[in-house]
Structure formats: structure tokens, C-alpha cells
């Protein structure tokens with residue numbers, strides 16, 4: 329492994345450690361089904377092109393969704409860190425070798441957001457009343473749209489039919505990302521069909537319809553019992 333490759337790997341590990349617990353970080357790509365793995369690679373590759381595509385991971389409790397999300401983040405960081413380092417190296421920025429790691433660290437931190445469902449709701453709630461922050465949250469992002477990735481774990485957690493204003497904020501947020509085709513990777517405990525279907529969320533129709541838009545997101549359904557039972 330050359331030096332740059334080691335640095336890229338280390339940056340990727342650090343970003344994953346910031347957001348995910350050790351149980352999720354321990355899962356490697358070797359443990360993931362090959363069909364799911366190839367969809368992930370395709371979706372992450374597309375983030376570096378002009379047509380970013382999202383991922384919607386649906387599956388029961390314990391089926392490995394959050395672990396897959398941590399793999400997605402690791403892979404994404406490897407790609408953007410490598411691209412950034414090569415760019416700086418090519419530009420011949422003075423003192424690049426010393427600055428490279430530190431700068432790339434900052435660059436990686438700025439280029440993704442990890443939210444649990446509750447974090448996202450809290451964030452949207454906190455900016456609700458603040459016009460300045462609200463406008464920055466919604467309108468500054470497109471400038472970085474091709475790169476910045478938003479990961480939302482456990483969407484709909486604790487959902488009940490009385491979601492009220494929470495839903496209208498989430499509705500606005502997902503509509504915004506859909507309209508601007510901004511990268512979005514989501515996990516949820518809901519399924520694709522049947523009684524537990526994501527389509528059966530009362531009041532979520534507009535949100536779910538956008539998330540199920542196959543031009544915007546690739547849906548992956550995990551059909552397995554919980555790993556925690558074994």
C-alpha cells in the first residue's frame with residue numbers, strides 16, 4: 329500500500345468512527361450479499377458523476393442496514409479523499425505533503441452529514457424559526473450538491489400517525505433534495521410490500537413517493553431475520 333492509499337484508508341476509518349458504533353464498523357463488505365454489494369458500489373460511484381443516485385435500504389430490525397450504511401460512508405470517503413488528494417498533488421500546492429492529510433480531513437468532514445431520524449427531526453426543528461439558518465440549510469447545499477452526501481439512519485423511527493409538523497418539515501426537506509437530485513442514502517425498518525410497507529405510512533405519501541422514485545433512489549430490500557438472534 330503506498331502512502332496516499334494508507335492516508336485515504338485512515339481518513340475513511342476516522343469518518344466512519346465519528347458516526348458509527350463498533351458493532352456496525354466491524355461488518356465488512358465480505359459479509360454482505362453480492363447483489364446488495366453491487367448496488368452499493370454502483371450508487372456510491374454515481375455520487376462522483378453528474379447524476380448522483382440515492383439508496384433506500386428497507387429491511388426488518390437487525391437485518392444489517394446501519395452496518396451497510398457505515399460501509400457506504402467508508403467507501404464514499406475513500407473516493408472523495410483520493411480524488412481530493414490527487415487534485416492537490418497535481419496542482420502542486422506548496423507544502424502539500426504536510427497539509428494534505430489535515431486539509432483532506434476537513435474536506436471529508438464537510439462533504440457528508442450523518443443523521444439518525446431523531447437528529448434530522450431535531451435539526452429541522454431547530455432551524456424552523458431561524459430564517460437565516462433555514463435559508464442556509466436549504467439553499468447553500470446545491471453549490472456542493474454533486475459531492476455532499478446525506479445519510480439518514482432509521483427513517484420513521486417512532487413514527488405514529490400524529491407526526492404533525494414533524495412531517496411537514498421532513499416533507500419540505502425530502503422534497504428539496506428530490507427536486508435538486510441531491511444525494512441521499514436512507515435506511516428504514518419498513519418493507520417494500522405488505523402490511524409493513526413503507527407505502528402504508530399515513531401522511532408520508534408525498535415523502536415516500538419521492539423516495540421510491542427510481543430515477544432518484546435505488547431501493548434495496550433486505551429479506552432476512554435479525555443477525556442479533558444468532
Ligand SMILES: Nc1ncnc2c1ncn2[C@@H]1O[C@H](COP(=O)(O)OP(=O)(O)OP(=O)(O)O)[C@@H](O)[C@H]1O
Nearest residue numbers: 351352355359360388389390391392393394395555
Ligand atoms: N452481514 C453481516 N454479517 C454478520 N453480522 C452482521 C452483518 N450485518 C450486521 N451484522 C451485525 O448484526 C447486528 C445488527 O446489525 P445492524 O445494527 O446494522 O442492523 P439494523 O438493520 O440497522 O438494525 P435496526 O433495525 O435495529 O437498526 C450488529 O451487531 C451487526 O454487527
Ligand SMILES: [Mg+2]
Nearest residue numbers: 393394481482
Ligand atoms: Mg439500524
